[in-house]
Amino acid sequence: MTAPADEPELPGLPPEEDPAAVEARMAGLRVVEAMLFAAPMPLSEADLAARLPKGTPVRALLADLESLYAGRGVNLVRVAGLWMFRTAPDLGHLLREEAVEQRKLSRAALETLAIVAYHQPVTRAEIEEIRGVATAKGTLDVLLETGWVRMRGRRRTPGRPITWGTTEAFLVHFGLESVGDLPGLEELRGAGLLEGTIPPGFSVPVPRSADELSDDEDPLDAPDLLDYARNDGEEG
Known part of the structure; x- marks a missing residue:
């Protein structure tokens, strides 16, 4: 048996x-x-x-x-x-050969996405300061369309600029539990993403929470979102 x-x-x-x-x-x-x-x-x-x-x-x-x-x-x-x-x-x-790639992000969009991820909450002016060049019209709109970035709030400074941050879809796509799981300096170097001589004092910032507003942010309201859409991506 x-x-x-x-x-x-x-x-x-x-x-x-x-x-x-x-x-x-x-x-x-x-x-x-x-x-x-x-x-x-x-x-x-x-x-x-x-x-x-x-x-x-x-x-x-x-x-x-x-x-x-x-x-x-x-x-x-x-x-x-x-x-x-x-x-x-x-x-x-x-x-990968079976995957259908619907759109490739430009280098400017990828750089902007990385800045938003590591420096959030960040304004358009701060993105431009870090990149050293003006952000082309539509770059943030492309990232909005992917669902990987969002308008977080408004900075409590003159002009009350919009602040940007990443989304839950960003974490899901890149397999992250939180923005704190983004690779640090040594991990980026090990992956070959930072090559050559790194300037003295260079560091990779530790991202803040992607959910909670910081002390210098006010929440967005419906008119803020409508104004952004009506102004064709220009902050009002």
Whole structure:
């Protein structure tokens, strides 16, 4: 008589746990896995909990799934406080030929995006000061269209210029939990993004929170957004 195949073991599951509890946990895992697989966007723990019985340990189920998918072709990852399945980093190059690139960002747009990410909250004038050149009309509009930057607020200085910051979509696209996970100076040098002799005193700033307004910012209101649209991207 052939012995039955072993059941897959859940990470961190005590061997003496009640069979009914094991069955309930397996059912919860299947629901969470199915929701994450089918969702077009990353999901929060609250999104998942809403579809599960009250009291289900969602965080523990996610930890189990994260362990189960570790080392596989698809990994469960947490980005911007949300959960999603993503191709394993070492296999990404195999899929690049299948990806459809809808638009390439110009060098000016990429530089502007990097400045916004590392220096937020930042104004257009501050972006121009850091780059050393005027920001071409439409550069920030292109980044707005990608969904990677947003108007945060207005600086409490004369003229009340608009401040810019990154979005949740920026974190998701680049696989970051927060802007604090952006690479630092040594990581950038190791990746070959900073070559040659670096000037004395050069440093890569530690980004501030992308969510909360700073002490020198006022929140935007609906008229601010309408004025920006009416002025064709010119700050009023």
